[in-house]
Amino acid sequence: MTARPHEEGVKAAGLRLRSLASVMLLLVIWESAARSQLAPPVLLPAFTVVAAELGRIIADGSLASDLALSLYRAFTGLALAGACGILLGMLMARSRVVHWLIDPLVAIGFPSPKIAFLPVFILWFGIESLSKILLVAFACVFPVIIGTYSAARAVHRVLVWSAFSLGTTQHALLTRVILPACYPRIFATLRIALPVALITTFTAEMVAGGGGMGATLVYSQRFFESPTVFAYILVMLGIGLLLDAAVHAFARRYLAWAEE
């Protein structure tokens, strides 16, 4: 650490101030553009109007229920992808046969736009939560597999050898050495997968309905209720920021040992 703590604090405060200033500036531009009727109010409602709408949907609980449903779907799917992905990634790292079997599937699956599979999932699992959870899991599992696999392969052999010399059994090696060594990389992968989970959930809801943030968003758009459209977009932005901050805090607390 080269900067003194006092300097670090001042720099962080300055950054936050500048962020606030940028946001304020954008809001001012938005409000004045809307007020001066540059575009019809249906296309660009004023910020104050949107804020009022936001207050309304928070008060009557409709936002809360939509948000809860979407987040439930996104996180369940992500958890499923995490569990399967880590398992598969580890197995692939351990066994050349497993790697040979699964690798082509991953190589094809990774670049393909998983959203194209949405109609298949709807066909098989309906338009309620199950199809969306499984689609999210499908979309997120590929980066997790790849990340886990590369992390497991990257574990330095010297670390494994030291563990053996200190009395680690083959069985204990996985849980005591390989897995902890991979935590930072796996966490980084899950961190990237989180926005994918959210996007997939919202998009699936927008296309297929079945409740949730995306469904209401599209519904509002079709009926030209633009304040609601804007309000929902702002909420999605807010949720994204909040989750990112939470993830950041988690990493700082539990992965402090990781070398960058």
Next chain:
Amino acid sequence: MRRDPLAHALIRTVPLLLLGMLWQAASSAGLINTAFLPSPATISVALADLLGGGEIGRNIFITLFRAGTGLLLGAVCGIWLGLMMARSLKFRAWVTPIVGGTYSLPKSALIPLFALWFGIGSLTAICAVYLACLLPMTVNTFQGVVSTPKVLTWSAQALGTSERQMLSRIYLRHALPDIFTGLRIALGFSFVLAISSEMIASSSGIGKLVFFYGENGAYDYMFAAIACVIAVAFLCDRAMLAVSGWCLRWHESAANARTA
């Protein structure tokens, strides 16, 4: 015994062929309900029919046009933004909060907004793709330029590189690997956003086509169309890898270019 790349590629397809054969066998034996999952044979027939007619070619072209345009615009603007952020501290200070903010927003949430503004034509899709590609290109370009080691720039200056030449000859060259990483990510995004747009608010494109077949119960055609999407996305990704591999043949990691 030199590793023959062609043989290696062929060996990698074997698990897929095995899977296909297993699928076909299960289908013929009646183990799979073909209403929900047609056999590979049925899908192949539908695929041949699609490829024979002009339908799928036309729609794929439309989707590729939207994705490609958005990707190109997003890449150009993103590289410029990333460069500016790396070179000017003031610019960086103002833009970073905005960039950080948009990271948290699922870009597909803006599709209904763009549909509200621009209707269901290509502009909606191109805008969504553009915004989605902007961020990874900006961030990666910034990272690539900012990480240029001082010893590199000092050596260049000592060897008589002018200020203007520094940009193109040194900074951009050093950032090239990161730029290509960003391009690969943006390519994936471009497909996802283009198809999402088409599913939510469009009357053409491969996304719309897949959905159309689904809604009309022509599931073998639906699967065939999805297979086309997967194939196109895979080939584009491989093409991108090949291009970046050639452009980066000087880079240390060039030996690893063959992986995934």
Next chain:
Amino acid sequence: MRDLIRPKIELRQVAKTYATDRAAVLALRNTDLAVADGEFVSIVGPSGCGKSTLIYIVGGFLPAEGEVLVDGRAITGPGTGRGVVFQEYALFPWLTVRGNIAYGLDRQGVPAVQRNQTVERLIGVIGLQGFEDRFPRELSGGMKQRVAIARTLACEPAILLLDEPFGALDALTREIMQDELLRLWLESRKTVLMVTHDVTEAVYLSNRICVMSARPGRLVEEFRVELDRTKPREEIFLSDAFNRVRNQVWLSVRKQALAAESKNAP
């Protein structure tokens, strides 16, 4: 002269071949070596000659042709009786200093009270009081190697295998660590087999030095070093005996290195 006492470590016709994409590479040629109990043996030689490979084989990490015997019995893999200290990257980054040192004891099921006692003692031995709860990434190179040594010593191995243990450290830290190692060895008289590229280090620490030829490696020359190691470093380094042996070993290694160069020359 046949030694009637069984050697602690014995290598008989040990050889190692690597199969790569292109061809089979012979890393180590038929090697014989005997290390007596309590000896400090160093293996020196030009880069890539296979000296690290040899120590990995003794550690039980790499399979090889020939026999490797410890206490007269063939080894079957890694074991706590042969402690290893590598050059770097060997500490568990997710464990603190305390956690790393306690690791082997934990694996053996040593009860907590006894475990903590041993860990505290070793932290004192390596002089890292106050750093018990730091993570490896917060430590300097020298401190990391101290922890690595303490971690190995916790299991009380009879044999210490050192693979260029100070190779990643700067010159000054290296000198300090060499003195630390010497002190530990003089106290415990464990059997030590060390690989190093630093001839001076080998002469300073060991009582026998084996010189390896270039790849494929073979032990070609041996030197015995008789020094009074209780004397301070300054006295030893300036003594005639030290410098005479060092020059001999240096010349031997240089001869091997030049032979390798001329083999590779067009």
